[in-house]
Amino acid sequence: MDKKTEIARAKGLHSTKPAPTAAAPIATPEALTTPPMPRAAPVPPPAPYAVQPPTGWWMYHGDPEHTGYVSDSTLTSADFKSGDGAQPFTTLFTLSLDGPVLSVPAVTDGFVYVGLANSQQAQGGNGGALHKIDIQTGQIVNTFNWDLGSDQRDAHSFAGMGCTPAVVNGRVYFGAFNGKFYCLDQETLDLVWVTDLRHADPAHNQPVTNTGGSTTIPTPPPAVIWSSPVVTADGASLYIGCGEGENDQLFSFVFCLDTATGDIKWLFCTNQFVKDQPNQPNVLPAAAVGISPLPSQFSASDIGPIIMGCSVWGAIAYDSELNRIYCSTGNQAPEPDAPPELPSPGYSNGIISLDATTGEFKAFFQVPKESNYRESDFDIDIGGASVVFKWKEGQPDEQKAVAFGCKNGSFFVLDADTLKHIVRQQLLPYHNDGKTWVATVDPHPADPNAINPSVSNDESNSTQGENFSGVFNTPALYPGSDDNPQTISARFFVGMGGPNYHNASPGIDYQSTPFMRAIDAVTLKDVWPMDDSDPRRYSKTSTFDPSINTEVGMYTTAGECGLSSPAVVNDVVFCTTSKIAIYAFDVRDGSLLWYDDLGMQTDGYNGGYGYCLGPAIWKNYVVAGALVFGREGGGILRIYGLTPQPSK
Amino acid sequence: MAVSFSNDIMPIFNQFRGQMMWRFDLTNYEHVKANAKTINNRLAHADIYGPMPPPPFDPLTPEQIQLFGQWIKDGCLP
Numbered sequence: 001m002d003k004k005t006e007i008a009r010a011k012g013l014h015s016t017k018p019a020p021t022a023a024a025p026i027a028t029p030e031a032l033t034t035p036p037m038p039r040a041a042p043v044p045p046p047a048p049y050a051v052q053p054p055t056g057w058w059m060y061h062g063d064p065e066h067t068g069y070v071s072d073s074t075l076t077s078a079d080f081k082s083g084d085g086a087q088p089f090t091t092l093f094t095l096s097l098d099g100p101v102l103s104v105p106a107v108t109d110g111f112v113y114v115g116l117a118n119s120q121q122a123q124g125g126n127g128g129a130l131h132k133i134d135i136q137t138g139q140i141v142n143t144f145n146w147d148l149g150s151d152q153r154d155a156h157s158f159a160g161m162g163c164t165p166a167v168v169n170g171r172v173y174f175g176a177f178n179g180k181f182y183c184l185d186q187e188t189l190d191l192v193w194v195t196d197l198r199h200a201d202p203a204h205n206q207p208v209t210n211t212g213g214s215t216t217i218p219t220p221p222p223a224v225i226w227s228s229p230v231v232t233a234d235g236a237s238l239y240i241g242c243g244e245g246e247n248d249q250l251f252s253f254v255f256c257l258d259t260a261t262g263d264i265k266w267l268f269c270t271n272q273f274v275k276d277q278p279n280q281p282n283v284l285p286a287a288a289v290g291i292s293p294l295p296s297q298f299s300a301s302d303i304g305p306i307i308m309g310c311s312v313w314g315a316i317a318y319d320s321e322l323n324r325i326y327c328s329t330g331n332q333a334p335e336p337d338a339p340p341e342l343p344s345p346g347y348s349n350g351i352i353s354l355d356a357t358t359g360e361f362k363a364f365f366q367v368p369k370e371s372n373y374r375e376s377d378f379d380i381d382i383g384g385a386s387v388v389f390k391w392k393e394g395q396p397d398e399q400k401a402v403a404f405g406c407k408n409g410s411f412f413v414l415d416a417d418t419l420k421h422i423v424r425q426q427l428l429p430y431h432n433d434g435k436t437w438v439a440t441v442d443p444h445p446a447d448p449n450a451i452n453p454s455v456s457n458d459e460s461n462s463t464q465g466e467n468f469s470g471v472f473n474t475p476a477l478y479p480g481s482d483d484n485p486q487t488i489s490a491r492f493f494v495g496m497g498g499p500n501y502h503n504a505s506p507g508i509d510y511q512s513t514p515f516m517r518a519i520d521a522v523t524l525k526d527v528w529p530m531d532d533s534d535p536r537r538y539s540k541t542s543t544f545d546p547s548i549n550t551e552v553g554m555y556t557t558a559g560e561c562g563l564s565s566p567a568v569v570n571d572v573v574f575c576t577t578s579k580i581a582i583y584a585f586d587v588r589d590g591s592l593l594w595y596d597d598l599g600m601q602t603d604g605y606n607g608g609y610g611y612c613l614g615p616a617i618w619k620n621y622v623v624a625g626a627l628v629f630g631r632e633g634g635g636i637l638r639i640y641g642l643t644p645q646p647s648k
Numbered sequence: 649m650a651v652s653f654s655n656d657i658m659p660i661f662n663q664f665r666g667q668m669m670w671r672f673d674l675t676n677y678e679h680v681k682a683n684a685k686t687i688n689n690r691l692a693h694a695d696i697y698g699p700m701p702p703p704p705f706d707p708l709t710p711e712q713i714q715l716f717g718q719w720i721k722d723g724c725l726p
Contacts, residue, residue, distance in 0.1 A: 100670040118671055124682020125672030157671055157686075610670075627670050634670035 056618030060228035068476030080593035093138030097635035101625025107618035115161035128160020155221035175225030200290025209290025212249030228315035241312025266359035271305035272346035281359030309333030328382035363419035371410035384474035405471025425524035429535035490521035497561025507559025515562035528590035599628035
């Protein structure tokens, strides 16, 4: 059995019980309006389990392990090559949306589920929407909307949603920037239940009120949900993070919810109460207690916490074999006034492992100082999710592991049980002596408002600054294959670079840094062929496009970042960028197979960039949404696929 | 004469409309009224948030910022 089949079979583990025979009662959206949140409808029956596992991109990064690998598709590199010059793979639909897309859509069962980070249709432009789109017609068939006040948006002024929904068992699950977690009916997008994770919600056994206001920020951001939900193998539980790392008066939590009712099963505060002493599940800071009396399942701590921040921004990964979840954490708050950032207190800048059933603390790993590209890097963050996989699969020393990238530029593989370090690789380039920084990589200008800063290594190394060139996303795993013309080793694809929407973060140094790295899953060394330049660059990842008389691909567009998470389908890896563009490369050697510009040169801040997040893949369809500065509505969604064949 | 959105505010904001469409429509009265406090806060705290609008645009002049504040004081007239 080849490795692709093994992964497909592993996904089949989600099928355990019969399908439903009766639909659960559906609540109405009016239940959204009156806090405290009442239960929206009579308690629905427990969620039935699926007969067949969902297909395609049914949750963040395609599966609970977040591999980003799709095997139920026939799409291969051959579909991007044609003897007659015609491109079989093409744009099928372009949708102009009434708001930006700041999340990877979910795509399953023939429909796209995509949220808007802001909705122009909301009252006063403050609110969000989730669209259900027929992938074969490009038509919006259902929409779920929510309004909220202008004071409830997130730190970046978003009022909608920024996560990938989980679509399973006839339900659509997602969290929003209003701190609420929603469950909708998959068919109609009618509300089934909603649980408030920002304010105590007694009807759902939710005891936390997390509304502290910063003393240093005039408009302190409230607790929000950026994290994408992950659902357990039996479909009974889901996990979500809620917090806000930029407000030093807010706490951060991981919640386990009952998928049928929205009730809290357990919670874990990621702000450590006592140094060197693990937090216990269901213990919350006394300042965050929002109901009285506190249900017996929970208790309050008057001690600590020792540090704020430590918010879980990214999706939580789940491993059914070890029954663990893996939660990426952000920076401490407040940040230190001077370097070094690391080691930082508490559960900041690392990965926490918890028991999936009880929330019991299992292990924590914090990225070490020596893993920074520059020692002066701060606001480190693990922005993306971990990928659960088998390191050295098939070899005698095979072990279950988690892999993730960090904003400091390093990529890590840890033992999944202990979170002990296995291997690390800095993905930002050094000169070919292997130790000298590239001055234009991760620059830290003394003037924080410098536009397109280019400063010396000495200045960068002595000036504390955020690393906008590191890893902000979740890697995608190609599991390896021996059924191709040539054996292809297992490898990770990792986007490089972060936001470049303002003058302080002008994007990666495009002439030295690829917007996506291809690294061996065991050694973490580059696997695509490289040239002899200094620093070395991938040699096949760009090509001349005669239609526009221009070189396209990596190393061609100033500041172009791989902010989003790559996705792999068979022998093709897709990557979206801040250009805004989407690319397809051959997993073997990085040959550029295809690309499309979604919003190039839109005259936005700093040269016309935005975000494109995704793509998501279902069968032979590829979907990507974007936030586009300067575009009417601010958002766009494209559905790609094979050119429809004329009927005979 | 009282400050009005159509005569005094929208002409200032119109040039930035495209760049702000990801958030809301700066030429839409209801959108600007609903977010007036937020906008005013950003304009008044350039020391914390940076100049508004950010580069490559020139920031609003003190007179324009004062005019926006006056529009709020006058009751956000259409």
